[in-house]
Amino acid sequence: MIGLAGEQIIQLAILMPLVASVLIVLAGKRPNLREAITLITAVMVALLVMTLAGQVNAGERPSFDVFEVIPGINISFSVEPLGMLFALVASILWLVTSIYAIGYMRGHHEKNQTRFYAAFAIAIASTLAAAFSGNMFTLFLCYEILTLSTYPLVTHAGTKEAKRSGRIYLGILLGTSIGFQLLAILLTWSVTGTLDFKDGGILAGKLDPAYAGILYALFVFGVGKAAIMPFHKWLPAAMVAPTPVSALLHAVAVVKTGVFAILKVTIYIFGSDFITSSGASDWLIWFAAVTILLSSLIAMTKDNLKARLAYSTISQLSYIVLGALVAVEMSLIGASMHIAMHAFAKITLFFAAGAILVAAHKKDISDMDGLGRVMPITFAAFTIGSLSIIGLPPFGGMWSKWYLALGMVQTEQWVLLTVLMLSSLLNIAYLLPISVRAFFAKPKEGVVYTQIKEAPISMLMAIGFTSFACIVLFFYSDPFYNLAVDAATGR
Numbered sequence: 001m002i003g004l005a006g007e008q009i010i011q012l013a014i015l016m017p018l019v020a021s022v023l024i025v026l027a028g029k030r031p032n033l034r035e036a037i038t039l040i041t042a043v044m045v046a047l048l049v050m051t052l053a054g055q056v057n058a059g060e061r062p063s064f065d066v067f068e069v070i071p072g073i074n075i076s077f078s079v080e081p082l083g084m085l086f087a088l089v090a091s092i093l094w095l096v097t098s099i100y101a102i103g104y105m106r107g108h109h110e111k112n113q114t115r116f117y118a119a120f121a122i123a124i125a126s127t128l129a130a131a132f133s134g135n136m137f138t139l140f141l142c143y144e145i146l147t148l149s150t151y152p153l154v155t156h157a158g159t160k161e162a163k164r165s166g167r168i169y170l171g172i173l174l175g176t177s178i179g180f181q182l183l184a185i186l187l188t189w190s191v192t193g194t195l196d197f198k199d200g201g202i203l204a205g206k207l208d209p210a211y212a213g214i215l216y217a218l219f220v221f222g223v224g225k226a227a228i229m230p231f232h233k234w235l236p237a238a239m240v241a242p243t244p245v246s247a248l249l250h251a252v253a254v255v256k257t258g259v260f261a262i263l264k265v266t267i268y269i270f271g272s273d274f275i276t277s278s279g280a281s282d283w284l285i286w287f288a289a290v291t292i293l294l295s296s297l298i299a300m301t302k303d304n305l306k307a308r309l310a311y312s313t314i315s316q317l318s319y320i321v322l323g324a325l326v327a328v329e330m331s332l333i334g335a336s337m338h339i340a341m342h343a344f345a346k347i348t349l350f351f352a353a354g355a356i357l358v359a360a361h362k363k364d365i366s367d368m369d370g371l372g373r374v375m376p377i378t379f380a381a382f383t384i385g386s387l388s389i390i391g392l393p394p395f396g397g398m399w400s401k402w403y404l405a406l407g408m409v410q411t412e413q414w415v416l417l418t419v420l421m422l423s424s425l426l427n428i429a430y431l432l433p434i435s436v437r438a439f440f441a442k443p444k445e446g447v448v449y450t451q452i453k454e455a456p457i458s459m460l461m462a463i464g465f466t467s468f469a470c471i472v473l474f475f476y477s478d479p480f481y482n483l484a485v486d487a488a489t490g491r
Contacts (some may be wrong), residue, residue, distance in 0.1 A: 006062025009052045010132050012079050013045055013091070017125035021118040028114035035102050038117050042095040045124070049091040050346060054397040056084045057482065063134055065383035073195060075141070076134035081486035082196070082267065082336060086260045087131040088344045088479070093252045093398055094124045096462045100351055101244040103458035107358040112317045116156060120248065122149040127253040131260070136185055136195040136269060139261060140177070143225070147173045153245040155237045165237040172234040173224045181222025184215055188269060194452065197264060199490035201271025209278035210271070216280040219265045220287075225258025226321055227314045229291045236310040243348040243354030246306060251347035256339055259320040263335060264476045267487060272327040281325040288325055289419045291318040296426035306429060308348070315423060316342050316389065323404050325411060329488045331407025336484035338400035341388065341473060344399050348385030349431075352378050355455035356461060365434055374439030374449040377460055379438045381467035391424055396473025399481070 004012070020041035027033040055062065056079055063078030071181070079087075093384060101120070105113050126146040133139035147170070155166035190194055192202045207215065224231045235255070239246060248254065266275060275281050292315050299311035316338070323335025355378045356362055372379035388397035403422065408417040443449065454460060473480070 004051065006052060006055050006060055006079065007064045007332045008078065009048050009055075010062060010064070010102050013052070013087070013218050014077075014125050014129045014132070016041055016045055016048075016129070016139065017121040020102070021121040021125075024118045024121060025114060027299070031113070034114060036245075038098050038121070039095075039102075040100045041121065042091075045128070045160045046091045046095045049128070051279075052079060053084055053088055053479070053483075055286055056081065063188040065134075067138070069480070072193065073137050073140050073189075074135065076272050077129070077132040078134035078139065078197070079132055080261060081483040081491070082260070083131045083133070084484040085336060085480055085487065086339060087128055087258065088483075089256065089340050090124065090131065090252055091227055093343060093347055093466075094463055096346070097244055097247050097252060099458050100354070100462035103456035103462075104242065104244055104354050104358060110156070111328075112156060112158075115152060116242070116245075118132045119149055119152045120244075123153065123248065123253050127257055133197075133264075134199055136188065136265070139264065140181065140185055143181075143257060143261060144174075144177060146253060147177070147225075150245075150248070150254055152224045153248065154241045156241055156245065159240075162240045164251050165240045168237040169234045172231055173393050176222050177184075177221070180218045183378035184218035184222055187215055187218070197268035199268065201267070201269055203270050204274040209274075212274065212280035213283065214274070216265075216270060217284055219269070220262060220284055220321070220325075223258045223261045225254050226262055227255060227258065227291075227317050228287055228321060229294065232291070232295070233315055236307055239304075239306045239310050243306070243350055243357060247347045247350040247354075249348070251343040255317055256343060257413060259317055259324075259335075259339065261449050263324050263332070263487075266324040266327055266336060267332065267490075272329075272332065275289075275325075275327040281327060284415065285322065285325045288322040290320065291315065292419055292423050292428070296423055296430065298455045300426065303328045303366050305356070305363060305365055305368075305434070306350070308365065309353060312349075312389065313346060313427075316346065319401070319404060319420070319423075323407060326407050326411055326413065326416070328407050328410050330403050330410050332488035333481075333484045334400050334403030334405075334407055334421055336487050337403060337477070337480055340480040341396045341400040344469045344473060345388035345395070346467050348463060348470060349389070351459065351463045351466060352382035352385065354474075355459050358459065359455045360449075360452045365437065368434065369437050369441035370443035370447075371449065371452070372435065373437075374452045377454055378463065379435055381463045382438075383432075383435040383466040384470050386427075386435060389431060390427040394474040396477060397470070398474060401475050415450055
């Protein structure tokens with residue numbers, strides 16, 4: 001990777017997964033080769049992105065145009081700190097998820113594995129392209145490609161339920177993006193004459209502050225992947241997909257692309273100063289607050305483990321949205337860091353859910369009493385991920401919640417601070433009882449676990465890495481913190 005210019009690294013990071021998807025299809029009848037292609041590509045992409053991160057930390061901001069669509073609008077890519085943070089998370093966790101997926105897909109005897117790995121690679125390519133987008137048009141294009149490339153993953157099982165979930169998935173995500181987001185992009189273009197991302201935004205002095213709230217709402221609700229209520233139903237519906245897909249949706253690509261897009265709009269289209277001075281987000285803040293609390297309450301009612309985790313994700317995404325809407329330095333730092341901290345914690349929880357399904361064939365929490373005693377590694381990792389989601393030390397999730405809370409204090413938003421505190425209590429209520437039941441409750445009468453053991457080693461390796469990362473990120477969060485600070489302050 002040494003000697004490559006930033007522009008070359010961006011191109012390779014996006015193109016390599018696309019090439020890999022073709023090679024995966026060609027190697028479809030040779031599973032070992034197919035999976036080797038996946039792993040080798042994931043390793044190389046992660047190394048490329050980490051090399052690029054070093055250049056960005058050194059002050060470089062590589063960029064290039066691909067071609068001009070119409071006069072003034074280009075397909076262009078550039079790297080700034082927020083995009084770099086997102087790309088780091090996506091590339092690292094793609095590698096880990098690929099290792100996990102091999103054990104899961106084989107252990108669960110899933111069909112259509114070639115299609116799965118190929119679509120997965122395309123989804124990662126579009127995610128990285130979104131992370132490196134140089135303007136809102138490019139981001140919108142990559143956003144839509146990601147939606148389409150993940151559809152076959154959501155409908156992987158091919159059942160009536162899977163197809164129905166796929167229709168909900170496409171309907172909400174395409175409907176919101178075309179109905180709201182595209183309109184917002186067109187209005188922005190008509191007002192400013194540009195869609196380029198710029199430190200401090202492009203709307204100040206060009207858009208009447210009276211209309212700022214309307215335009216901002218179109219962007220926020222137009223990003224359906226952020227799962228703000230009432231446009232959240234696609235996410236629980238998508239839980240019909242295999243667990244590695246759920247991990248992809250919740251931690252690596254889809255939902256994170258959504259909240260990333262809202263942060264990009266906040267920082268580089270509106271600018272935080274224009275948002276606070278115009279009051280553009282004043283009423284939108286309460287949609288995020290309601291989503292945080294209501295989705296947590298719904299999570300408590302779900303017995304299916306993946307369904308509970310899905311509503312947890314909806315709540316945690318709104319932490320990021322709330323930080324963006326408050327739009328001050330501390331809240332933006334917290335929101336940016338939460339992209340990473342939530343990703344590592346939530347993917348751990350989904351990895352554990354998949355391991356339980358493969359090893360014990362159990363989906364419902366009520367059936368997991370005592371299961372932790374025969375699957376201690378899996379449930380220990382689940383506990384670590386849960387504690388990080390809650391935001392307790394010594395786990396990385398504490399830092400993003402800390403800075404979000406500081407943002408609320410900075411703006412004297414005491415009600416919102418209370419919302420964050422209540423949400424953490426609700427996190428405890430719907431996550432920790434799972435571990436308590438698994439380790440300390442007696443199995444139901446007549447239930448014997450003698451035939452159950454831990455999931456395949458590749459799955460345990462992935463679970464071990466992400467749970468360990470939750471701890472490491474408490475003591476060493478600098479790579480993500482520094483990028484978050486640079487993004488929030490326009491460095």
